[in-house]
Amino acid sequence: xxxxxxxxxxxxxxxxxxxxxxxxxxxxxxxxxxxxxxxxxxxxxxxxxxxxxxxxxxxxxxxxxxxxxxxxxxxxxxxxxxxxxxxxxxxxxxxxxxxxxxxxxxxxxxxxxxxxxxxxxxxxxxxxxxxxxxxxxxxxxxxxxxxxxxxxxxxxxxxxxxxxxxxxxxx
Numbered sequence: 001x002x003x004x005x006x007x008x009x010x011x012x013x014x015x016x017x018x019x020x021x022x023x024x025x026x027x028x029x030x031x032x033x034x035x036x037x038x039x040x041x042x043x044x045x046x047x048x049x050x051x052x053x054x055x056x057x058x059x060x061x062x063x064x065x066x067x068x069x070x071x072x073x074x075x076x077x078x079x080x081x082x083x084x085x086x087x088x089x090x091x092x093x094x095x096x097x098x099x100x101x102x103x104x105x106x107x108x109x110x111x112x113x114x115x116x117x118x119x120x121x122x123x124x125x126x127x128x129x130x131x132x133x134x135x136x137x138x139x140x141x142x143x144x145x146x147x148x149x150x151x152x153x154x155x156x157x158x159x160x161x162x163x164x165x166x167x168x169x170x171x
Contacts, residue, residue, distance in 0.1 A: 025079050025080050026077060026078070026079050026116060026119060027077070027078045027079075028075055028076070028078075028119065028120060028123045029075065029076055029078055030073055030075055031074045031075060031076050031086070033060075034057050034060050034061065037076075037082070037083035038053070038057065038076075038083065038086060039057070040083070041053055041083060041085075041086055041106060041108060042054055042056075042057060044109060048109070050106065052103075052104050052106070053086070053104060053106055055104070056074075056086075056088070056103075056104040065090065067089070067090055069090065069091060070131060071089070071091065071100065071127070071128070071131025071132060072088070072089055072090045072091065073089055073124075073127055074086070074087075074088040074104075075087060075088070075089075075120060075123060077107075077111075077116050077117075077120045084107065084108045084110075084111040084116055085105075085106060085107040085108065085111060085116050085117060085120050086104060086105070086120075087103070087104060087105035087106070087120050087121065087124055088102070088103040088104050088105075088124075089101070089102060089103070089127055089128055089135070090103055091132075092135075092136050092160075092161075094136075094158075094159070094160035094161065095134075095136055095160075095161070098134070099133070099135070099136055100128040100131065100132035100134070100135045100136070101135065101136050101161075102121065102124060102135055102136075105117065105120065105124075105137075107120070117147060118147075118150070118151060121148075121151045122151075125151075125165070125167070128167060129167045132167060133166070133167055133168050134164055134165065134166050134167060134168075135153075135165050135167065136156075136158070136160075136161040136163065136164045137161060137162065137163050137164075138160060138161050138163075139162050139163065140162075145163070148163045149163075151165075152165055153165045
């Protein structure tokens with residue numbers, strides 16, 4: 001994503017939205033609710049055998065996880081106003097308090113291979129660097145594992161994570 005400018009807007013419910021505008025047709029926006037476009041991505045994910053966007057919707061609607069704690073956020077990658085990827089950052093409930101967790105990262109099949117996922121993960125890592133020392137995640141596909149390695153994560157052996165990325169320099 002090319003450099004852009006940020007604007008804070010308020011939606012009809014009074015929720016603040018951080019909008020990033022860019023000369024590139026890709027924009028990363030904070031999401032403050034479940035929209036029809038997220039449900040469209042869910043349909044695509046389910047068709048591929050992935051249920052994690054269904055869990056995202058279920059947890060959002062139940063209030064179990066709305067990415068609304070300190071340092072958390074749910075973001076979408078939009079191209080020409082269309083949601084083509086989604087991903088969240090939360091505190092990692094399975095690790096130390098200074099650990100964040102990437103959650104529910106999904107890129108629409110038609111948008112893969114275009115650096116959309118990488119731009120979204122980079123945005124999430126920039127947010128994470130303001131609040132966490134490390135970011136962990138769990139993936140169960142070889143494609144996901146390879147993607148996260150390209151994003152600078154390293155594999156780990158842990159009960160609730162497959163990859164980790166340090167956000168601080170270790171001397």
